[in-house]
Amino acid sequence: MLERLNQAMEHIESHLDQPLDVAGLARIATTSEYHFRRMFSALAGLPLSEYVRRRRLTVAGAEVLAGERTLLDIATRYGYGSGEAFARAFRAVHGVGPGEARRTGAALRSQQRMSFRLIVEGTSNMRYR
Template identity: 55%
Template sequence: MIAELNRMVDVIEERLEEEIDVPSIATSLGTTEYHLRRMFSSLAGMPLSEYVRRRRMTVAAAGITAGDHMLGVAVRFGYGSEEAFGRAFRAVHGVSPADVRRNGGPLLSQPKIRFRLTVEGSNTMKTRIVERPAFRLVGHAARVPLVHRGVNPHIQAHIAAFPAAEHQRLKGLGDTEPTGLLQVSDDVDPDYAEGSELTYLHGVALDAATAAPEDLDVIEVPEGSWAVFRTSGPYPEALQETWAATASDWFPSNPWRLRPGPSIVAVLERADDFSTATTELWMPVERQ
């Protein structure tokens, strides 16, 4: 996966002044756009679209300081007017093209990214591959913003709004793996951008043949393979570290890639105050 990401970066660099067709790049690299975007954002710490924008404005800044015609630079990088180009330029550099031409800066340059895999071998990941027939996720869903680190207050408020009896009711409905009350993230932005919206469902897993109560939301899950990562420790920090390690350690070292679908967290054990927990992270995968 590291080699594919670096080849994609090279292609992007060659096409900064063209429309960048990420699906075609992914196909040429023998992978999928979904997996490529998710791995890039997880490892680079920014969405692929943001990296492209920063690189374009970095190269454009060189043209501005060299005295190139403003509209010509704008058109080269796909903008139909100096005004639109100026807004994009200011969003990256914090100053207008005119300021840079007049003063030479300041500029915030985005270097070309190179990915490297560092193999330490000091930590092992407790992982299993599970083949599952179709099933359904049933519970209470809400649209919430994505938060990478710490407790997501929007999810916390969503769960806290239900009485204890509703949690027990949900728990009693579950009849298949993953077991117990589940934390489900669906419709996630492939770039995995902080603040982008996702569908969060607090619920359980039901067999595909089991009818869901009419007052609950349902996510239908097709049959497929799942990578299941077990982790224990401070919550949610240990879980979030495991999530990040799937991109930096596990996927680059194994013949699997992410496929579209919900990510599921099953809480197996937890402290009364939820300060620590043992969880299983279920991620939908397919063979490379």
């Protein structure tokens, strides 16, 4: 199950510049959309949509700092309908607007890529009184 969930995470990473396809992710994880969202939220500690939003803004932040594309190009690439909507979301995550970040080379916040592992603890016996 974890292998399938990690395949879904890889799919998210390779499609950050496209609309989120929860049905496709659920198919990859071999579960329903409802259970995929619940499982993700329980394991990750945040909703799937919030994780994807933060990852998109992390990658967009790197592109803003690189300065190779216009801010509007970056905004539309990551699904924002306007530069203003992108600037609001960018500021909410990074604490600074994209224009200011580009001008000053500000340090930005980052949502790291997630992957899931299973760690089993407590398998050894203990003596007690």
